[in-house]
Amino acid sequence: MTQRVLENKERALPVPAPDLVLVEGVRGRWRVADISETFAGRLGLDASLAVGRPAAQVLPGGVPSLESLAHDAVAGSCALLDIRVRLGGHPDLWRVDVRPLGPGVGGHLQEVAFVFRHLEIRSREEPVSFYGMVGNGPAIREVFRKITLFAPSDAAVVITGETGTGKELVARALHDQSLRPDGPFVAVNCSAISEELLESELFGHEKGAFTGALRTHRGRFERADGGTLFLDEVGDMPLGTQAKLLRVLEEGAIERVGAEREQRVDVRILAATNVPLEQAVGSGRFRADLYHRLSVLRIHLPPLRDRPEDIPYLVDHFLNMFARKYRRRIYRLTPDAIHLLQAYMWPGNIRELRNVLERVFIETQADVIGARAFGEWIRERQDFLADRGTGRGPDRLSLPAVVLPQRAETGGNGGQEPGPPVFEAEFYPGDGGSRNTRPANLTAETIRRAYRDAHGNLADAARRLGVHRATLYRYMEKLGLSRATLEKD
Template sequence: MAEGDQTYTESCLPVAAPDLVVAETVDGRWQVVSVSEQLAAFFGLTVKEMQHRLLGSSLADTEPSLLGLAREVAAGDVPLRDVRVRFPGGGRPVMVAEAASGLSEDFSRRRVYFHFRPLSSSEKDQALVQHGMVGVSPIMREVFRKIALYAPVDASAVVTGETGTGKELVARALHDSSLRRDGPYVAVNCSAISEELLESELFGHEKGAFTGALRTHRGRFERADGGTLFLDEIGDMPLHTQTKLLRVLEEGVVERVGAERERCVDVRIVAATNVPLEKAVGRGRFRADLYHRLSVLRIHLPALRERPEDIPALVDHFLRQFSRKYRRTIHRLTPEAITLLQSYLWPGNIRELRNVLERVFIETRSEAIGARAFREWVRERQDFSPGQWDNKESGSIPSPAVMLPHPLASSQAESIGSGDKVLEAEYASDRTPSRRSTRPANLSETAIRRAYQAAEGNLAAAARLLGIHRATLYRYLKKLDISREDLQG
């Protein structure tokens, strides 16, 4: 770099030559002046190919945008430090950027000087795990974005997602990142408490209010005063309890069972459900006014099958946990084992993945876990099938499909070691050719109804028609909020 280019403050950035220098053009755009060979490689270009390209148009952009960072630095004349930048291309590498502005040697154009460095080990862990959740996929980055956006406000929030996706972690994150963080965080599972006791558990009771009320009891609302109350499985709350909950939300007061006076409470409500509340409202099982009062903010946690790209990061995270817990180290899973896990639909989501990995970790004595280590787990999965997932448009009965991790494609199988080929061959006999090449079809309410009618009201026979285990059908009926009376209607 020419001496005249050193017009930016020397103390702003490292002494080493910048990895990227961009200059503002006469029409307000930003053009590459110089670039290091390493940085050009992140864009899949040579130094010569990258020079003179425009940020944001002829050059694939980053997250956050280099164009936006350049404009921010130039406009504020304040250096940027420790900004994580995700580059385009395979693997989506992340670097830490620092930037400062300056002038060209003839003082005619503004320039921005970027330095980049790799993430440190601690920064990698911090980037991987946010609020106890692991995710690098776009869908999880959106979850983290919403947590940061919603945490500072007091509006009620509903967290949706299947069992095992980590809804309570989101609720806890909303509390820990809020102004209420120093107040209490109280959680209650509405489906784990009997209908008779739930009202007393939430709102409290006075001594002698009912048979067995031997002492005064402070409810969860009073205990959460000044903090956050997490209502898990709120879709299972009885209607008469919903009425009292609505009053608390609207008036900010609770009345203990058997009490003669009300108590003011200052509580933020975060609710969670694994069933569609909209459907429950339509069937008269959930109050519409309470639904609208609760659903000011919404965060949906994706199922693990919707973000298979997060499985390698989750595996690394859990392996580190188990290494500390069991005081021995297993460094990694082989690529074939990762592919096996990514082919499975994970009805139990993160919870199921963690349990499977812990089991295999305990059973493995080598430094790496191969696909063969999951042999027994694969065999056990023959009793499960999700059929179709949440596809309400499909009306056909799906063909039978066992929810097993899928064998690798023939092109991939050629690269597998002999031990893993044994694993593939061992389970190939358990499947028909069509099952080897297709994933399980979706299971809709219409499909369940048709199977039930075809089986003349026999649920076990209906499950066989759908190609799933009877227990799986029962889980679907609960998930879709379908009773046996509904099927007969």
């Protein structure tokens, strides 16, 4: 901390030393006067670059906002103690003390000191990688728990989840933690092989079994003997092949196409699907007996839109991966960039996030990525959705309306400093019609009612209100609401 801040701190806030000091500027806007290296590092910020910048840029999206807390402390000439704050783009929940320091150097600009203490620690330094899967939220931790629980069994497992959620990673984790980790892991995508070839690919064939069978072929079951066979997109398997698969599950034996006798195989079956097998059974596309035989154990992978708290961890993971791949380093995304990614609904899930980040990584020459770097991608997605015209498909998978940070006009500040980031991201449950990007109109009373109905769960309250959680946070800040005030109501 600077000597000026230390002198103020000794006069008004002897212990502990402030993590952050804001100074009031023109029109009531607050800037960062000082920030401790420890606190900045915790948030992935460069302390030297943060000083002098608007607080709304350095730490955007706080609920409540740090600017509001600073204003209240100065207006009341008193300390605000034990305030709960969640900073936009960061998973940690903080308990904050806010104290006015009085006028700073020059005698007319007010300064306010912040001391942050963790209420709920979710450090990015915690081990959040599990066999290649990354995250620390309750939904993904439940997946990790089930993998550990199911892995030692030889029972079949059905892995469900949308495309891009990482179903094969779950299958590999089940194999690696199983009692047969040294055996082969063989994967086959049932939708990528024609119906005529799939049976031969799975069970093998004898030489001369059909036209073109010039030699004996070992199928995937034989190659997986003593290990694990992963059947991806099993819901697309033809009914005839399903009957043979059921026989293997019941008897542990296969018969090559054109063979006269069976042979035993010791294979654990893992299956994955991105469509509900129950619906496929109901429509006659999937055998009910095979469904019951496969679905001994089930693991569901949640879509990325339901686990926005994991996006900062995934971003760190992919940035490290790309640093190794391209032999250069980008250290972090700015908080407003993280906030933007958390506001998007990710129809392609983690695969889409990885591809978007790799594109921006390649295009970015700086060592930090801001929200503006995603501008071209956002416009492409919005044009794609507009070209679809009818708006078919779930509205909740579409891109929100996003206003990117605008570049400052050259003149007043020489174009050196971008304006504060502004985000408008509204989500509504799909109604089978338009893309629904109309703005929400929430009142304090509707938020209180939804919070009570959701028993204090803000994510559930946002769903009840028909908006994204980031939108709810923004309205809470606008209306002066916090968890503490909602709990008192």
